[in-house]
Amino acid sequence: MQTEKVVHFITNWLRDYATNAGINGFVVGISGGIDSAVTSTLCAHTGLQVLCIEMPIHQAESHVSRAQEHIAQLKERFDNVDDTRVDLTPVFEEFKTEVSLDGAEATVDMALANTRARLRMTTLYYYAGLLGRLVAGTGNKVEDFGVGFYTKYGDGGVDLSPIADLLKSEVYAIGKFLKVPESIMEAAPSDGLFGDARSDEDQIGASYPELEWAMQMKDEGKSADDFDGRQKEVFQIFMRFNRMNHHKMIPIPICEIPKELK
Known part of the structure; x- marks a missing residue:
């Protein structure tokens, strides 16, 4: 892969899409993983406004620290990047009091995991609507078109997908080129939907x-x-x-x- 040229291509694609749509920037959910780190950095390279949103729901501390490290680094490097933190834990807990939790434990756990992703999608679109921006998706090709490892209308609910034609290995190559923090580059990929540090490989x-x-x-x-x-x-x-x-x-x-x- 011609990494530098791919970076320029995606950056131009993002900028052109937003400009043609009359939109002034992007909103990206930051998880502490490689995909959201690469996506947000590519968005920052466009020169358009980028809002990075951290949305913890009983999040593993390692995920939180990596997300915060990435956001801090990105804000140091780019004047067009801002951030906010929305703690969705109380919303998630209140939701659980209003729905039935009867059924097999594994099924309930998965339904609640997908609920986390959908609460985050709702939050991203709230800020996108508030600011007149696009929600940039963070799914890669293996997740989106190989194993379908994402939540329908959760992290799959986006306006555009800048890295969805890249394999995970290619995302890492771009992450290295873009100087994504080493803590993220070295961390085991994880969807962070269960409140612990279980990896994607553990689940798949x-x-x-x-x-x-x-x-x-x-x-x-x-x-x-x-x-x-x-x-x-x-x-x-x-x-x-x-x-x-x-x-x-x-x-x-x-x-x-x-x-x-x-």
Whole structure:
């Protein structure tokens, strides 16, 4: 990958999109992870106004410290970057008092994890509407189009996706070029939706390099029968997530009424 040229391309794409839409900048949710760090830095490079929003909900301390370190570094480097912190923990706790928590523990935990992401999406759009800005998405290609590892209408609810055509390894390469803090570069990727430090690999069962390999194998038309051992296991994990989350990767189904019925 021609990293510097890709950075310039994305920066120009972001600036042109916002300018053509008559929008004066971006809003980005900052999690303490590589994807949000790279996205916010790319947005900052446009010269347009960027609001970085930290939105903790019972967040692991390591995530909080990395997010704050990144925001502080970004504000030192760019005059067009501002930030705010919205503690959504009380909102989340109040929400839990108003809904049924009956059911299997794992199912309830996942529903609540997705609720966290959707509360954050609502917050991002509040500030975007308030300031007349666009919500910049932070999903990468493996998450968005490989395993669907994001929340529908949560972190998947955005106005534009600047890094969605980049594999995770490519995001890291750009992060290094953009001088993202080492603490973020070295941290295990995590969605931070469960209030602890569990990693994406803990949840998925495969690392991002493994998932990138499986994604390539799928694109080449391979099947699980073409592999054995760990490779077969990884390919099956990838395909299971890909099938299960396919609904996130396609447009919302529309029931089209036949003309003769109208």
